[in-house]
Amino acid sequence: MSYSDGTFVDVLQFLIMGIQRGSIYAMVAMGFNMIYNSTGIINFAQGEFVVLGGLMMVSLTMAFNLSIVFAFILTVLFVIVAGILMERLTINPVKEPTVLRLIIITIAVSIIIKGAAMCFWGKGSHYMRHFSSTEPLDFYGATILPQTLWIFAILLFLVVVYVIFFNYTMTGKCMRACAINRDAARLAGINDRKMVMLSFALSAGIGAIAGIIITPIIQMDYARGAMLGLKGFGAAVLGGLGNSMGAVVAGVLLGILEAFGAGYISSHYMDAIALVILLFVLFIRPSGIFGSSEAMRLKEF
Amino acid sequence: MGGKNSVGFLILIIGIILIPFMVTNDYYLGVLIFTAFNCLACIGLCLLMGYAGQISIGHGAFIAIGAYTSGILTAKFAWSPWLAMFCGILIVIVIAFCLGIPALRLKGHYLAMATLGFASIVHIVAVAAVDLTGGPSGLVNIPRLDFFGYVLSSDKQYFYFSWSVVALGVYIAFNLINSRVGRGLQAIHGSEDAASSLGINITSYKVQVFILSAVFASVSGSLYAYYMNYIDPGPFDVSHSILLVTMVAVGGLHNIWGALIGAVFLSLLPEFLSFLSDYLQVLGIAYQPDYDTLVYGFILLIIMLFLPEGLFKGFGNITQFVRSIFKKFSKRASDRVK
Amino acid sequence: MSNSILELEMLRKNFGGVVAVSDLSLQIEQGAITSLIGPNGAGKTTIFNLVTGFLAPSSGHIKFAGRIVNKMKPHTIASIGIGRTFQNVQIFPKMSVIENIMVGRHLRSNAGIFYSCVLPPFLRKEEKRIQEAAEEQLHFLNLAQHAHAPAGSLPLGNQRMLEIARALAIEPKLLLLDEPASGLNARETIAMGELIEKIKQMNVTVLLVEHDMELVMDISDYVAVINFGKLIAEGTPVEIQENEDVIAAYLGE
Structure with a gap:
């Protein structure tokens, strides 16, 4: 990152960095929301999907030298399979689900994925080549990496796909129906079990994409899952849990706040900024910034 | 008490x-x-x-x-x-x-x-x-x-x-x-x-x-x-x-003894695993301390799936099960004698 | 009604746009059994939740023994002498039967968390008093033989009895019973009726919500009929049975 003089350039630079980080939080938050909507579960392994995506992509592109596009598709499929396995093997068989039990099960899965990632990829962080050039572009005095533009574009693309999927396809509408009222959806002939599995698959896929696109910039390692998950959850709560468009806005907002905090307050406490915001939102307005206070009273937090 | x-x-x-x-x-x-x-x-x-x-x-x-x-x-x-x-x-x-x-x-x-x-x-x-x-x-x-x-x-x-x-x-x-x-x-x-x-x-x-x-x-x-x-x-x-949550959950949430057993079990597990690694070596498995996390995860998952009440209660259930089988056998045996 | 223990004055509760209780005024006679009846969704349980502090009224007043109790939290309401049971039985299933009742002695004992941890001798005495009071309560309800069974293992009829015993353990002046006979068979229902009359003899005022009309008419001193959150009739059981508004409401004119 290059600092030219003038606060405007600084602000612009922080803004770019913030949106870049925020895009990842937004995607993690979308993943949280999909599973939350179909099951009411907060998946503590959400951050691990991101790590898995990033590390798999590293291996496919760097060790096996596959093309970016091909490796991208393979990685997403791989993590989707991991997501489906998680649902089939650990969520589906639970006959008497209590909140505490489900929380601990998803924590167990996160520990397993983290442990497996450490065994396969070691403890170091991994470099991955950028999608295109690494030559920074000039943007009104601030610099922007082509990879950052890729991140923006892919987030935008995901949002469009998300809107189309949930509003205009039958499967998407069925998933929404399940989110609103599972029993009613089942009576209408929707296979709710299948929808749960699908939500894990989609959630894992979106996590993988987030991991893939951020890895060239942050250099992925096995232990990043918890922090990514926490911040993504922060974005999900800030946007109102279950509300994915809210999550996108909140994720980007969280990223920007974090970037400015790191720039103007202290970079050592950068990671804490998003978490402090998370706590404040949880304590003061658990329905998020877009949730109505009416809905808040009726919902259990 | x-x-x-x-x-x-x-x-x-x-x-x-x-x-x-x-x-x-x-x-x-x-x-x-x-x-x-x-x-x-x-x-x-x-x-x-x-x-x-x-x-x-x-x-x-x-x-x-x-x-x-x-x-x-x-x-x-x-x-x-x-x-x-x-x-x-x-x-x-x-x-x-x-x-x-x-x-x-x-x-x-x-x-x-x-x-x-x-x-x-x-x-x-x-x-x-x-x-x-x-x-x-x-x-x-x-x-x-x-x-x-x-x-x-x-x-x-x-x-x-x-x-x-x-x-x-x-x-x-x-x-x-x-x-x-x-x-x-x-x-x-x-x-x-x-x-x-x-x-x-x-x-x-x-x-x-x-x-x-x-x-x-x-x-x-x-x-x-x-x-x-x-x-x-x-x-x-x-x-x-x-890890602390894991210990309490593995041992059994609803009982202090469970929490203690969980804490002891998971605290000693790395030692047990490194002890076991010598034997695994013989079987051709090169066990490394790095695998501990993975083992923790699987233990937690398996217990939550199959013994949600934890090891403490789980042991109780198993002994009860064994006792009931034993009773059945002894009853059958005594029936046969008659 | 001259000597009332509970007074509802122009009580109102809105949920969003839905009016659950609509400017209801009602007085509950001390020492009597009063029943609230009315079709499903008439607002009876909402009234219970307002009186016991689980919901805050949108407007109006609730007076208990001359005190306005509108803004009090449920645990404070319990401490001034209002006990209740729940429509869907809410016992503590993993605790034993006697422990369930011992929880009910909470307000009649004082130990804080510090003393509970170190257990000084005077606390052992208090603990003994709690236990004795709970045992007495169990004998009163003929549940003594189940004392150490997990409460969740009891049949529904006994669970409802236990819930009432637990509510009585706080020594309330007013006891609110929410459909105590629902799900019970004929024999259990009769036993429940006898129990409620016994409670009245202990000088506890009873406010009852119940769908079993035979039981209501049998044991109530007064009956209040609610529909759409409004009081449509009140009086003795005989008066209510002859009231045309009530008949119309029940037949769904």
Whole structure:
């Protein structure tokens, strides 16, 4: 990152960095929301999907030298399979689900994925080549990496796909129906079990994409899952849990706040900024910034 | 303490007395001392999670606060270790109070995430506040505990001391469980509406037990600091908080003995696995300590899927099952004789 | 009604746009059994939740023994002498039967968390008193033989009895029973009726919500009929049975 003089350039630079980080939080938050909507579960392994995506992509592109596009598709499929396995093997068989039990099960899965990632990829962080050039572009005095533009574009693309999927396809509408009222959806002939599995698959896929696109910039390692998950959850709560468009806005907002905090307050406490915001939102307005206070009273937090 | 529990308590005491005679290797004695710290924190967490039904994935933070308060006050300001430990308890009470009031209004997932976020923040502060905590390079010259000038210098002495504190913790926990307040907590777990209709102030009780469990963690942290004479942020990261929850859940949420068994089991597991690795080598499996995390994860998952009540209850069920089979056989045998 | 223990004055509760209780005024006679009846969704349980502090009224007043109790929390309401049971039985299933009742003695004992942890001798005495009071309560309800069974293992009829015993353990002046006979068979229903009359003899005022009309008419001193959150009739059981508005409401004119 290059600092030219003038606060405007600084602000612009922080803004770019913030949106870049925020895009990842937004995607993690979308993943949280999909599973939350179909099951009411907060998946503590959400951050691990991101790590898995990033590390798999590293291996496919760097060790096996596959093309970016091909490796991208393979990685997403791989993590989707991991997501489906998680649902089939650990969520589906639970006959008497209590909140505490489900929380601990998803924590167990996160520990397993983290442990497996450490065994396969070691403890170091991994470099991955950028999608295109690494030559920074000039943007009104601030610099922007082509990879950052890729991140923006892919987030935008995901949002469009998300809107189309949930509003205009039958499967998407069925998933929404399940989110609103599972029993009613089942009576209408929707296979709710299948929808749960699908939500894990989609959630894992979106996590993988987030991991893939951020890895060239942050250099992925096995232990990043918890922090990514926490911040993504922060974005999900800030946007109102279950509300994915809210999550996108909140994720980007969280990223920007974090970037400015790191720039103007202290970079050592950068990671804490998003978490402090998370706590404040949880304590003061658990329905998020877009949730109505009416809905808040009726919902259990 | 009722009949079965007093038997358990007696076994615990006898075990504590005998173990240093059987384990003479200093390394293993050290491992058992760490086990005591984990047990202490798990007793508190079990009161909170198993009895009051409130999850916390943030108790590693209270251990850290206890350890750092003790460490900073003794190493930098030359306070007496006892006074520093007491001061750690006070600080933890204040922090747990301030965190508990807003956090315990949340339920389930939200509470879990809030406490996890808190643990993360404390860890970040421990790393970043270099002037106070020494940052990543840690804090040295923390003294050992002493009794009126008599320093607990050997591991054997420290073993007896730390496990006595655990025994005291168990005693306190059982007193609480079988008291008016303990029943109130279990009532909250059963039904918050019914509990409040009987005059139980739910918010106040939740905050009180949260503070109590944080105090257990704080003492555990202080004892850790005095044993190690050195602390750095490494052991106090989020994964330690998660490990504590794992210990309580593996052993059995609804029982103090379960929490203890879980803490002992998972604290000794790495040693057991490294012991096992020699045998695995023979089978052609090169086991490395790096695989421990993976093994933890699988154990937790398998227990949550198949023995959701934990090892303690699980053992009970298995012995009951075996006994019922045995009864069936003996009955069949006696029928045949007739 | 001259000597009322509970007074509702122009009580109102809105949920969003739905009016659950609509400017209801009602007085409950001390020492009597009063029943609230009305079709499903008439607002009876909402009234219970307002009186016991689980919901806050949108407007109006609730006076208990001359005190306005509108803004009190459920546990404070319990402490001034209002006990209740729930429509869907809310016992503590994992605790034993006697422990369930011992929880009910909460307000009649004082130990705080610190003393509970260290258990000084005077606390052992208090603990003993709690236990004795709970045992007495169990004998009163013929549940003594189940004392140490997990409460969740009891049949529904006994669970409802236990819930009432637990509510009585706080020694309330007013006891609110929400459909105590629902799900019970004929024999259990009769036993429930006898129990409620016994409670009245202990000088506890009873406010009852119940769908079993035979039981209501049998044991009530007064009956209040609610529909759409409004009071449409009140009086003795005989008066109510002859009231045309009531008949119309029940037949769904």
